[in-house]
Amino acid sequence: MLTRWIVGAWLAACALASFAQEAPFPQRGPIELTVLFPAGSSADITARLLADGIARQLSATVVVVNRPGAGGAVGYRHVAGQKPDGYTLVWNSNSISTTYHSGQLPFDYHAFDPVARVLVESPVLAVRGDARWKTLADFLADAKAHPNQLTVGNSGLGSHTHISSVALFKMAGVGVVDVPYPAAQVMPSLLGGHIDAVMQLPAALATLVKSGQVRVLAALVERRDPALPDVPTAREQGVDVALDAWRGIAVPRGTPPQVVFALQMAIRRTVESPEFAAACERLGVHPAYLSATEFGELIAKEDVQLAGLMQVIGLKK
Structure with missing residues (x-):
């Protein structure tokens, strides 16, 4: 009888385990x-x-x-x-x-x-709407004339926006200062004039672009972003980098x-x-x-x- 009880308990446990594995998620x-x-x-x-x-x-x-x-x-x-x-x-x-x-x-x-x-x-390079740089070429020329003086904010050391920024300027052959921020502080720092530019994703600056407070200079993508059809890619502007x-x-x-x-x-x-x-x-x-x-x-x-x-x-x- 004890043996039958043990076997029965074991079978019941197996049945419950099987049910738990096959039961719909979530429970x-x-x-x-x-x-x-x-x-x-x-x-x-x-x-x-x-x-x-x-x-x-x-x-x-x-x-x-x-x-x-x-x-x-x-x-x-x-x-x-x-x-x-x-x-x-x-x-x-x-x-x-x-x-x-x-x-x-x-x-x-x-x-x-x-x-x-x-x-x-699409990672994008953006500046304030009233900045003196109208194109990526303008920004790169200024960076070349003043090595390691222009500052570019990103969303943190090792983040995708950081990698994108380093890749863009390395491939362009110019030096800038990358400034890592907590993500929520990047755009306020740009608007406040604490940095010259940002490498960010469109959702972080969409409303600012529409209001004219921010200007996008380049998109680091294979093809133009449908959300920013008037913004040329980095490749279109002579810098071979795309990092969707x-x-x-x-x-x-x-x-x-x-x-x-x-x-x-x-x-x-x-x-x-x-x-x-x-x-x-x-x-x-x-x-x-x-x-x-x-x-x-x-x-x-x-x-x-x-x-x-x-x-x-x-x-x-």
Whole structure:
């Protein structure tokens, strides 16, 4: 009888375990989405749009938590250390590679499982609307005439905007002073006259461009950004550099495949919705869904490319 009881208990435990593995996700809440930059930044604004969509699709609560610092390293460390159950997400970007190769993270993208790419953005060089520089050529000529005097703000050491800035001026053969800021302080510093220019993503300055307070000199993309059709690319202006930024969702490595799939489908339905597309257009970003498999392949490919670029421009450690 004791043996039968033990066997029965074991079978019941196996059944519960099987049910837990196959049960729909999510079963509890909330789901936490870590954003690597402060509230009010372009990363934060777009993450909250996505979080609202995921919440509706999964009938769940999705809480956005800002964990800024070290170009994204603070947030990546937190998420990588959480249980791989789908209840902890990170709003990741190319920064998973730049923070690792710049020596700010002890692990690379392999610490996470990709879920889906969501959107792409174009790094842009911008100045105040009343600045004396009207074109990229103007700015480069001034930088060449006054080496290491012009200041260019970015969103933190090792961030994608930092890498983009260094790459642009290295490829142009001029020296500037890169100034890392917490993301929320970059644009106020430009408007206040504390720095000469910024390398930022369009969502951070879209309203300022429309109001004339900021002028964009160049976009670091393969083709002109539809949100900024009148802004020539760096390549059009003679500097061979293009560094599109992507954002997506990743989870701690080892998250069950069925959970990753459930999240992927919720993200796809959100990204393909007219509401999300309209919101992205207002922010100057572009929906660009990729599945988990496609997203993983992109991350792996770009990691190699960014490592090589950072080696060339002297930022790889």
